[in-house]
Amino acid sequence: MTDATIGSRTRRPEVSILGQIVRSRLGKAILALLLPLGVLVLWQASGTNGAVAGGALPTPDRVWKAWLVWAFGKPGPMTLSPYVGSWADAIYFSAGRVAKGFGLAVLVGVPLGIMIGWSRLAASVVDPTIQWLRPVPITAWLPISIAIFGISDFGAVFLITIGAFYPIVINTTQGARDVDKNWIRAALMMGASQWDVLRRVVLPAALPSIFTGLRIGLGIGWTAVIVSEMVAVKSGLGYVLWDAYYVGRMDIVIADMVSIGLFGFLSDWAIVRLEHWVLKWRRLQNFNQ
Amino acid sequence: MGTISLRSVSKVYGGAREVVALDQVDFDVAEGEFVALLGPSGCGKSTLLNLVAGFETLTDGTLTFDNAPVTRPGPDRGVVFQEASLLPWLSVWENVVFGPKVQKLARSDYEPRAREILRVVGLEAFHEALPVQLSGGMRQRVGIARALVMEPRALLMDEPFGALDAQTRLSMQALLLDVWQTLKTTVLFVTHDIDEAILLADRICVMTARPGRITRTIPITLNRPRSIDDLTSAEFNRFKAMIMAEMRGGHH
């Protein structure tokens, strides 16, 4: 860090009130809420008797009430609706499948990516196949998945694994390929074995790329779980989404969509926190250079 | 211990256009000798050092270290890189003990040595720092420490102070003189800085490019121990004038 950059950091020109709001934490939170709140208000205002667009959609207050019942309602012996007190179950099934499928994709994708990036032989043998299979969208894997696993939990996990695998393996490969040659030379000079180099140099050096792959992979994992639950399993947020649509419960459909967004966001946030913690050296580097 | 010997060594880089980086080079470094390779950039200095380090393979000739052919890098030849090339996710301490650790040496054996070396290079207060938190000169001190902790029979240094500012460079040269004058290991030191080569080396090998060859060897008979004060002595300037004439002559 040079003196010039220190100077520019402290001698920042006077900022306007608007600029201060944009910089403060509370200000940022308020600005972030402006758009969704605006949409909510418009949406609510455009409805009559709790319905929008000629009854095709419910207003937000009805969605909220439906969600309260879905989340906290106590189903009695006479309850016929499946949307009473079953929200946590749907979350549990979907998030569990994402966790399993994503975990499997990480376990396979990261070591494979390191090998492809490190060894020319592994790259020649495996990389072309991965590149050929990659354009096949996860939806195209549905029939095979159902044929093999039937309407079962593992069918969904399989699809999530396939979807999350590609971005993870490709970004890991990229990271392992771009390792500074002198880091590897330095390690070899200090007596490191090939295994040491992979574990202690290539893997940590590839971590920034790996995390990029993890975030993209997790996003695809959420897409895959919804798609597969709509078709190949009979539980979870994706199943509820389709089922509620069939019985005309658009309030549940929208509450379901918001739930997917929320949990997708939370799982991404968890990975970002992990990255923040694991890549402390990287943050310092970006700050200092 | 620590003898380097090259016999008619050639190195040709393949690719779209072949580059003869070294052409039939004969070159020796004796035990405990400090030899500087001096020459303009692109003349093959790094190539020669990388061959000795075992980072590159030769195209032709024989290259031995302590009478055994060099086949791969190893802790018997400690390398100091131009940009230090520390592992940025490891602390200073972890960088320095990386070698002993992967060699599975006993902690009780290397830890006191690592602490002592970090003290000698003036970094005892920085064990926990990450490389990015250090200045260029401090990073290079770590680079030297991690090579020394392995007790190598030769130190191979590729323009180790080339990226540093003039003042830091002087203090690093002083440090290296101190360290070497106590350890007396063999050093192969690549530089394009004439002053640096005269100040540090027992012998300067002048290289020229296209094809890469060693054209002249000049013994530097300045008294040991030396210090950076020697940079202004009359004898120093006599060597400098001679080498500058040599290098100018080499271009014709």
Ligand SMILES: Nc1ncnc2c1ncn2[C@@H]1O[C@H](COP(=O)(O)OP(=O)(O)O)[C@@H](O)[C@H]1O
């Ligand atoms: N990996 C490589 N592939 C192709 N050519 C190279 C490679 N490394 C070096 N060279 C070429 O070999 C010659 C000598 O390079 P180098 O040993 O790095 O010189 P110096 O260290 O003296 O600057 C230069 O012409 C350079 O372009």
Ligand SMILES: [Mg+2]
């Ligand atoms: Mg060089």
